[in-house]
Amino acid sequence: MKTLNIVALALLIVGGLNWLLVGLFKYDLVAGIFGGQDAALSRIIYVIVGICAIYAFKFFNDVSEKERAR
Numbered sequence: 001m002k003t004l005n006i007v008a009l010a011l012l013i014v015g016g017l018n019w020l021l022v023g024l025f026k027y028d029l030v031a032g033i034f035g036g037q038d039a040a041l042s043r044i045i046y047v048i049v050g051i052c053a054i055y056a057f058k059f060f061n062d063v064s065e066k067e068r069a070r
Helices: 002-025 027-035 040-055 058-070
Strands: none
Touching: 002 027, 002 058, 027 058
16 A cells, blocks of 8 residues: 555656646646647546545545644
């Protein structure tokens, strides 16, 4: 499970940096690397990052448990 958490975090960071580039420079790095926003591989990357974001909701429980323990 630890490996899955690390992979999810890494992909969320990649997604966050991609959105930073979109916001600041109007440049979509994923689309630039994989052939445009409509390219199949780009869409797969977007879906995987989105699934990682959904998976990351489980971390809220971990954070709130640590806060209650203080």
